[in-house]
Amino acid sequence: MEYINEINISEAIIHILDNNSEGPVLNKYSLELTEEVYIFIFKHIQRCLRDEELRYAKFTEEKNIVKEIAYEYLNGENNLINVSQELAKQMFRLMRSKGNIPSCDLLTVGFTTEYGPFLGIFKMDYIKSYMHNVESINGEVGINIVPQHMGLPSSGAKIKKCTFIKGTTTTNEYDLLVMDKQNKKISEEKEYGTNYFIDNYLGCKIVINDRDNTKNFMRATEGFIQRYLNEDAIKAEMLREQVREKLINKDNIIIEDVASIMCDYKESYLLHMTTNCENEFEVDKKYVEKKLKKIKLKVDRDIDISISQEAYSDQSKFEVIKNDDGSINMVIKNIQNYVEK
Structure with a gap:
């Protein structure tokens, strides 16, 4: 297996996919890669690339928008803003058609490695976090703990679904690297239904490697x-x-x-x-x-x-x-x- 060690992030963009909204909230600007943001994205890439559940995959022969627009970016035929917006639209359509797919932010990252350019797509499901809330009760200070449902996974948290699409070469052993972790609880498995990320969104098949x-x-x-x-x-x-x-x-x-x-x-x-x-x-x-x-x-x-x-x-x-x-x-x-x- 190719173990990627050199990661150089060139650009990234994030979009909001909320099931309670009529459509995706599409960002029109790339992220400002400050040192803190760069490290946040870098650690997610690094952690996912090292995960034992990351698999080789190849795109199927069927027409697939994700494959087509990903290669437009990797071949220098389109920019990340346009490509990522179309990727977000495709995921949102799938979320609406399948039902019970969790809301998320979709992070799209362009980066280079010792094996050439890659396009990373991360489905960043929201996590529940907690914060304090200060209010006045009868003229006195009252402090409560309230849940926040819109937090992104921290750089040390594990992402369940992501892919790294590889630039085309004549000797590609694989087209993309995929991680698609399923919830182990039976009730949650029934909610998620079929393997939508691999089969419906990416349109690929897993390839067994060494x-x-x-x-x-x-x-x-x-x-x-x-x-x-x-x-x-x-x-x-x-x-x-x-x-x-x-x-x-x-x-x-x-x-x-x-x-x-x-x-x-x-x-x-x-x-x-x-x-x-x-x-x-x-x-x-x-x-x-x-x-x-x-x-x-x-x-x-x-x-x-x-x-x-x-x-x-x-x-x-x-x-x-x-x-x-x-x-x-x-x-x-x-x-x-x-x-x-």
Whole structure:
């Protein structure tokens, strides 16, 4: 996966999309990129680009206004004000037709990276914040706390829906990066309905990349070990260690090869993995490095251990000792100092 590190914001504009209004409130001027505003937008871009739920996608062949006007901007054929206004109109039409899509501000950003120009679109759902309200009651000062429903997500908050549309090249592995987080509560899922952001607004299809395969492989394999070897700590530890070694030392993962270390569970593992990742894929080394930097263990449901990969592999600091009854001991060694948190 392409990991974007260089972000240079050139311009940005924001529009108001309120379900209680007859139409969108369209801004006719670009934002003044003061230092504070620049940092606010930069941090949102950076946070979204680093989010594990950001996916590759390609536009479908069908006619799509968002695709067309985005490329007008990226190809220098139109300016950000015109393009962003049309993007806002399209989102507002969708909000009205689908119903129950939350009101928001639509932030559109033009920026450049080491991979060329991008157009970022952020659906910034309003968050509830609180402020004090001072009033006079019988000649005395009264102060209440009142909710505010129109706040934008802070630079440290997570945005649920955004996209980064890439300038066209002859070797595009993807057309855009997409994040479309769904509410996990059943009642809220029913409100949102179908996947409107990807299917109806952007008109794109998700493309599986190496990070997706690597992430799904790690999650599915751990899930399999927990399911089939929850009563055999020794074998579970052995398999986890071998899987980690493959991820660290191999450039490619072949599911058949991993299944061969599962012993009596080979066929069950192969069946388990069919819907989780491709049979062969290239390991995303940056993702593996990030995930294995800290090994987090949940021991017998009531003990949590977080330890660096380096310390975990150093037997002078940490050791897993096998017992005859199939259990294991985890021993922390040579402690010179510790603090209570």
